[in-house]
Amino acid sequence: xxxxxxxxxxxxxxxxxxxxxxxxxxxxxxxxxxxxxxxxxxxxxxxxxxxxxxxxxxxxxxxxxxxxxxxxxxxxxxxxxxxxxxxxxxxxxxxxxxxxxxxxxxxxxxxxxxxxxxxxxxxxxxxxxxxxxxxxxxxxxxxxxxxxxxxxxxxxxxxxxxxxxxxxxxxxxxxxxxxxxxxxxxxxxxxxxxxxxxxxxxxxxxxxxxxxxxxxxxxxxxxxxxxxxxxxxxxxxxxxxxxxxxxxxxxxxxxxxxxxxxxxxxxxxxxx
Numbered sequence: 001x002x003x004x005x006x007x008x009x010x011x012x013x014x015x016x017x018x019x020x021x022x023x024x025x026x027x028x029x030x031x032x033x034x035x036x037x038x039x040x041x042x043x044x045x046x047x048x049x050x051x052x053x054x055x056x057x058x059x060x061x062x063x064x065x066x067x068x069x070x071x072x073x074x075x076x077x078x079x080x081x082x083x084x085x086x087x088x089x090x091x092x093x094x095x096x097x098x099x100x101x102x103x104x105x106x107x108x109x110x111x112x113x114x115x116x117x118x119x120x121x122x123x124x125x126x127x128x129x130x131x132x133x134x135x136x137x138x139x140x141x142x143x144x145x146x147x148x149x150x151x152x153x154x155x156x157x158x159x160x161x162x163x164x165x166x167x168x169x170x171x172x173x174x175x176x177x178x179x180x181x182x183x184x185x186x187x188x189x190x191x192x193x194x195x196x197x198x199x200x201x202x203x204x205x206x207x208x209x210x211x212x213x214x215x216x217x218x219x220x221x222x223x224x225x226x227x228x229x230x231x232x233x234x235x236x237x238x239x240x241x242x243x244x245x246x247x248x249x250x251x252x253x254x255x256x257x258x259x260x261x262x263x264x265x266x267x268x269x270x271x272x
Contacts (some may be wrong), residue, residue, distance in 0.1 A: 027247040042059075059076075061076045085102065087101065121140050125137075148164065175189070234259070236257060239254050
């Protein structure tokens with residue numbers, strides 16, 4: 001895609017630190033989430049975006065949570081509605097992740113990881129379906145429980161990913177440095193008076209971008225401006241939502257530069 005889409009913005013905004021954490025675009029005051037089914041419809045060649053017209057561009061996944069808010073299972077389905085990947089997560093008595101499994105359909109393969117918890121540190125070991133160690137990962141935390149570093153390397157010693165996180169005086173994520181095989185990236189985050197992430201500045205190799213965001217009363221992004229600081233080009237994406245009775249969105253439509261290009265639909269099941 002020429003423009004940064006909602007999925008990229010979502011990943012940037014949440015800066016995922018753990019596979020077990022609830023998505024941060026959910027209302028913290030809503031009942032505990034049991035299951036989320038998310039469907040994505042992507043714009044095809046037509047101007048109008050209707051489900052019947054873009055069925056071949058339909059994807060969805062299912063997420064299942066425990067009563068502590070931790071993700072215990074995730075299922076990915078392809079455009080034909082076939083299960084393509086399934087992940088299962090196990091936790092100890094303190095609700096800390098201790099083991100995870102990934103099952104792929106095409107090509108068929110299985111992988112799993114095992115976690116060891118130390119003081120302010122988690123060490124993960126990754127294995128293939130032959131029980132061969134393939135990679136190791138170390139995640140470090142500060143005294144407040146914030147993730148401050150993630151370092152993953154292959155069994156041969158090659159660095160697969162290295163991320164460093166910094167926080168401001170309000171304990172908000174302020175900077176992230178990401179070193180990966182395909183290039184390095186630095187993101188700086190700025191917040192408004194409502195503690196909403198208002199500006200994201202991205203430096204990646206020769207690319208310099210800025211994302212400016214506005215929010216609705218439910219703290220969801222309703223306007224994002226993607227600015228190429230080198231060329232001055234600006235793309236605007238507008239988000240419209242439909243909410244359930246608990247203040248969580250169940251439909252989200254995004255339009256970039258006036259053109260509708262993506263729809264997310266969510267079915268949310270709550271614990272009674």
